[in-house]
Amino acid sequence: MVPMTQANTTTEPTPVTVLGLGDMGRALAGAFLSAGHPTTIWNRSPGKGEDLVARGAVRAASAEEAVRASGLVVVCLVDYDASDAVLEPLAEALRGRVLVNLTSDTPNRSRQAAAWAEKHSLSYLDGAIMVPVDVVGSADALIFHSGDRAAFEAHESTLKALGEPATFLGEDHGLAAAYDMAMLDFFYGAMGGLVHAFALARAEGVDGASLAPYLNTIAGILPPIAAYTATDIDTRTYTGEGANLAMMAASVDHILHTAKDRGLDVSQLTALKGIADRAIAEGHGPESWSSIVEVMAADR
Numbered sequence: 001m002v003p004m005t006q007a008n009t010t011t012e013p014t015p016v017t018v019l020g021l022g023d024m025g026r027a028l029a030g031a032f033l034s035a036g037h038p039t040t041i042w043n044r045s046p047g048k049g050e051d052l053v054a055r056g057a058v059r060a061a062s063a064e065e066a067v068r069a070s071g072l073v074v075v076c077l078v079d080y081d082a083s084d085a086v087l088e089p090l091a092e093a094l095r096g097r098v099l100v101n102l103t104s105d106t107p108n109r110s111r112q113a114a115a116w117a118e119k120h121s122l123s124y125l126d127g128a129i130m131v132p133v134d135v136v137g138s139a140d141a142l143i144f145h146s147g148d149r150a151a152f153e154a155h156e157s158t159l160k161a162l163g164e165p166a167t168f169l170g171e172d173h174g175l176a177a178a179y180d181m182a183m184l185d186f187f188y189g190a191m192g193g194l195v196h197a198f199a200l201a202r203a204e205g206v207d208g209a210s211l212a213p214y215l216n217t218i219a220g221i222l223p224p225i226a227a228y229t230a231t232d233i234d235t236r237t238y239t240g241e242g243a244n245l246a247m248m249a250a251s252v253d254h255i256l257h258t259a260k261d262r263g264l265d266v267s268q269l270t271a272l273k274g275i276a277d278r279a280i281a282e283g284h285g286p287e288s289w290s291s292i293v294e295v296m297a298a299d300r
């Protein structure tokens with residue numbers, strides 16, 4: 001594995017609290033400690049974070065005690081039901097501090113949390129962590145923030161301990177989650193296709209190790225495809241030059257028939273073929289694959 005460069009360690013030590021010591025919360029607290037920030041930790045259940053305490057973290061006896069220890073409070077729990085349950089009784093203790101919620105959930109949950117924070121006059125940033133735990137704290141760790149710009153600017157250098165760039169997307173608190181959901185939509189769509197590809201190959205007598213090196217060819221063509229698909233979708237012009245939707249839908253049909261012949265689950269492929277067929281029925285056949293957005297979009 002290539003050693004990663006550590007993220008920002010050059011700022012003044014700034015007291016920070018981390019609420020939640022799941023896999024990600026422990027990684028966040030560890031990154032703050034590595035950058036030299038006095039770190040207070042709390043978790044609902046006991047027994048997590050002993051290694052952090054050994055490295056100098058202070059374990060608070062309650063969430064409120066943890067919040068009162070620092071001007072910057074980072075929360076990372078399983079979802080917003082959990083973070084609401086922990087934070088709602090702490091509105092008074094949070095006043096005058098900056099709350100950064102790095103829990104993942106929907107944009108609407110982020111906006112609801114922001115409305116709660118506004119009601120209590122709290123400085124609130126909502127965030128999304130786009131990398132696994134072992135990348136947190138490195139210069140490669142992409143972490144999105146949105147919401148209170150002044151709070152972000154005041155704590156940007158400390159937040160960079162978690163990863164550079166600490167990316168501020170805008171003042172709509174839902175933006176970090178919106179980017180998170182869009183990126184995960186791409187990721188899980190691809191992961192569904194990936195596992196189905198291995199299932200299809202296995203059914204045809206091809207083992208995973210034989211196929212895997214060739215899949216890099218597919219992965220390698222995706223970055224330029226993402227770039228021109230973005231342009232197609234932003235401009236709503238789908239030229240279809242070099243590869244048109246009707247041809248690509250026929251290709252999906254070949255995969256569908258191969259999978260059916262082998263008795264594989266075809267629910268993902270059937271859904272995809274259905275969308276492509278609807279777009280063709282609406283006249284998009286000669287255009288590019290990206291034109292299927294026209295039958296997906298809520299604003300059509």
Ligand SMILES: NC(=O)c1ccc[n+]([C@@H]2O[C@H](COP(=O)([O-])OP(=O)(O)OC[C@H]3O[C@@H](n4cnc5c(N)ncnc54)[C@H](OP(=O)(O)O)[C@@H]3O)[C@@H](O)[C@H]2O)c1
Nearest residue numbers: 020021022023024025044045077078082103104129132133
């Ligand atoms: N792990 C990753 O690679 C990764 C990557 C990107 C983003 N994320 C996001 O980071 C967040 C945390 O993930 P994780 O991997 O740390 O999850 P995890 O290991 O399952 O930890 C979940 C945390 O939530 C706490 N929790 C759950 N329900 C609670 C409740 N009702 N009240 C108080 N605390 C509660 C747990 O406390 P207990 O210990 O008491 O159960 C624990 O601290 C998630 O939103 C996840 O989507 C994770």
